[in-house]
């Protein structure tokens with residue numbers, strides 16, 4: 001078909017959310033309207049073959065991608081349902097040949113990059129910087145907003161400066177713990193019952209709920225295995241909700257999607273609850289009072305604006321006794337058809353293919 005826009009779906013990469021990204025990317029590629037778009041799947045791991053962070057298996061995989069050789073599947077980072085594992089394997093097989101172009105930095109074959117990456121080297125401003133350098137339009141937020149939102153400690157500073165309610169918290173680096181020892185952990189203990197998380201991660205990787213001060217040191221250690229900074233927050237009790245926002249500040253305005261209520265069947269919304277539909281109920285529109293819904297939607301728009309997000313975002317909150325409290329803003333939220341933002345869009349009358357089309361259009365508009 002002539003005149004179609006060439007979209008490179010960038011996915012995979014080297015973060016702990018690689019597999020989630022592979023599943024998101026495959027769904028995006030399969031659902032971008034075929035009459036408008038010609039789609040290639042590009043695994044950004046191919047750009048990273050020399051990166052010192054790669055495990056030997058990931059390095060082999062990066063080199064195999066560059067040479068368009070068949071890939072061996074790696075053991076899973078987390079527990080995936082059989083359906084998800086199948087998607088991951090299909091996605092990797094489809095990415096092979098087109099990825100060679102990305103590795104040789106010849107991505108001129110695309111008009112726009114659709115970012116289906118999550119976590120480090122994808123959601124954190126690095127790939128956005130690479131695309132800025134090559135002059136390729138891309139979906140979602142720019143370098144600054146991506147880097148800010150990925151860093152929960154920095155994002156909370158900006159959000160609270162804007163008067164957006166966030167949980168009380170302290171942050172600890174590996175160096176703090178090494179130098180201050182017990183004193184550092186004691187500062188964190190004052191927040192129990194607490195949630196301890198790596199500052200720059202997603203999918204609840206490396207997170208713990210801490211109900212007793214004695215469990216704090218181990219939780220901080222675990223978080224520090226996944227990032228150089230651990231964030232310890234007071235635990236907010238209430239109804240978990242999330243709100244998607246579409247649009248770019250200053251353009252045609254921002255639209256908050258219907259609120260989604262999250263009801264995990266586990267202790268909290270952990271990795272398993274996020275990616276196994278049997279482990280969590282997601283209800284849209286949320287069963288919360290109108291006033292709380294309005295507050296949550298207004299907060300999501302303020303958070304999107306405060307971090308200068310572009311195109312789309314999803315703000316996670318807990319509706320506590322004093323109203324919604326913002327946990328974090330995701331600049332590249334999950335984009336499988338069952339993910340939270342696509343579900344909210346559907347409830348607003350925007351089917352998945354149309355949502356993808358809007359996100360690409362916003363990326364191309366940002367360039368005009």
Ligand SMILES: Nc1ncnc2c1ncn2[C@@H]1O[C@H](COP(=O)(O)OP(=O)(O)OP(=O)(O)O)[C@@H](O)[C@H]1O
Nearest residue numbers: 167195201202203204233234235236268269327328
């Ligand atoms: N302060 C808190 N109080 C109560 N629950 C919390 C708190 N912080 C995090 N949680 C729980 O942990 C989950 C993951 O936290 P958060 O959204 O901050 O991290 P994430 O791993 O970046 O998530 P995502 O997968 O959305 O990127 C939340 O969905 C919520 O269930």
Ligand SMILES: [Mg+2]
Nearest residue numbers: 203316327328
């Ligand atoms: Mg979250």
